[in-house]
Amino acid sequence: MMRSGLVSTRRYCSSSAIAAKKWIYAKVFKGEPTQHNFQLEVDKLPALKDGDILAQAEYISVDPYMRPYMMAYPAGSLMIGGQVGKVIDSKNASFPVGSSIFGQFGWRTHTVCNPETMKKDQPYLLPSFGNLPTSLALGVLGMPGNTAYFGLLELCSPKKGETVVVSGAAGAVGNHVGQIAKNLGCRVVGIAGSDAKCQWLKDLGFDEAINYKTANIFAELKKAAPKGVDVYFDNVGGQISETVIKQMNLYGRIAVCGTISNYNTAIEKVSDPLRQMVFKQLKMEGFVVWRWNDRWMEGIEANLKWINEGKLKWHETVTEGFENLPMAFIDMLKGGNTGKAVVKII
């Protein structure tokens, strides 16, 4: 309401005066990304045309998918990614100055665009989060949250009393999946990469958590899931998945959300899983969350409701400063984050 009073096509700041910065994918990734893959550049902002907005980044997301997705872009491209921004200039009545928005603007501090002419990845006004920080639009109330919500519920149909295993469980999606499964009355086992992460998962309500860096996963999972595994929500692929799939029950469901274990490496060899698939009659489905674009707000509202009811906890690993985006990304790929990794820009 108050913000709508700021709409003006006259009082906009001069975009040419802004020191707009962006991170370029300067060298193609090979193995683990390093600082050398990135280059900071200063951007020239165009003048706003009718329908355009100028958005200033407040939080920028770093997510595992960026590692494999960037392989489709040539060196010299802008780094991709979502951000939460504030509209600081506008020639678009639907996006008045002062609005908080989510946009797939990439790693840049300032963006000029016309939301209506963007077919895919259209920016949207954040719904009201109450007293919650807007950064959650990059996590539990955004893409990772909807990934957990739709991926688990639509592809795995977990039922009360069933056993759900989540890999990459301390990541943004994984911890959320486990909490939803607990809300549904499932037994939940998380697999994560440190004792501290495992303790955090148990604090969140996970029944068991396995540190894959120190445990015999097969033996520990046998103990943690004595009735076998009905649902496997996979964020990692590779050997961990091979091990979990061997303990699945008849008609088990596997949602493959990501395979972070091989994003920085050649795809590893695993035991052909197809024989397990036949005799256990398993269903495995890979997915990308954009398939539920038409139900986007449903996911956000459901997760917001759970948060407000105290049934869904969120945690962010926040890095400060636009200049630290590459470091935050590199660290996240190594498992340095607990919960959602975001970078605070202003």
Next chain:
Amino acid sequence: MMRSGLVSTRRYCSSSAIAAKKWIYAKVFKGEPTQHNFQLEVDKLPALKDGDILAQAEYISVDPYMRPYMMAYPAGSLMIGGQVGKVIDSKNASFPVGSSIFGQFGWRTHTVCNPETMKKDQPYLLPSFGNLPTSLALGVLGMPGNTAYFGLLELCSPKKGETVVVSGAAGAVGNHVGQIAKNLGCRVVGIAGSDAKCQWLKDLGFDEAINYKTANIFAELKKAAPKGVDVYFDNVGGQISETVIKQMNLYGRIAVCGTISNYNTAIEKVSDPLRQMVFKQLKMEGFVVWRWNDRWMEGIEANLKWINEGKLKWHETVTEGFENLPMAFIDMLKGGNTGKAVVKII
């Protein structure tokens, strides 16, 4: 009608006079089965009690699944498998003498059982096949036919114009799957193990057939499926499947029916398929046909209708003689059959 006139609890032959034979799984399979894994024994038949029937085998099935399934049985067990038999004695009005039945009786010439007390694998009276041989109840009008029918239609939802790839395409299930897909207006590519099989598949109407023993499968499939693969019906697993999955389109569907490539060997290592699963958003489902037990006759009737309309051709590789069951089974596992492998007993 005429057959019902034969029902009698008095005029049954004396089962004790019958030289009933059976094949025993004498030694646990290691690698390729050989004659040494099997032992022929003579069986003692019990006297018929109320509700019992005595069935004489006419055709016995040899199927790929028997190789992995027998690993769950101890040495000394009867070899499992379906057969078409004739009721030659009966104390059960639902199964009069002279009836043709299908039963999961294993590799034996004579079987005494009470159909009503068998919870699973209940024998059933064959529906009328017209002039078609009753042996089809082991193939195109039985388990393999229903495997093709339900597996393709229920799990893969092939649409007109889509490209369907079938591995193990010259087997009982594979050739049938391809023919259904052609009936639906799909482009169909078969993968099989000899030039003669490939020619047969093209005679059946397959658009292309690839001999995996001589071709560069990846390159040939690129040519045969220039728009990529929408549906993959897999009977073999292993390297062939790895290759096909790499050429699948967004939202591709994979039905995993069997993995005959590794039934006689250790499960091989393949490139972790999960990354393909995510970015192509593939769905893969393993299945065993018994999940559609409650719709069994629907499948048989649909396939029979296609046969009568000239839209579904069938072919059998028939071995004669009960004593040749092991040889027929061993040969089938090596790909010696084209179409359904059956053994004619009488």
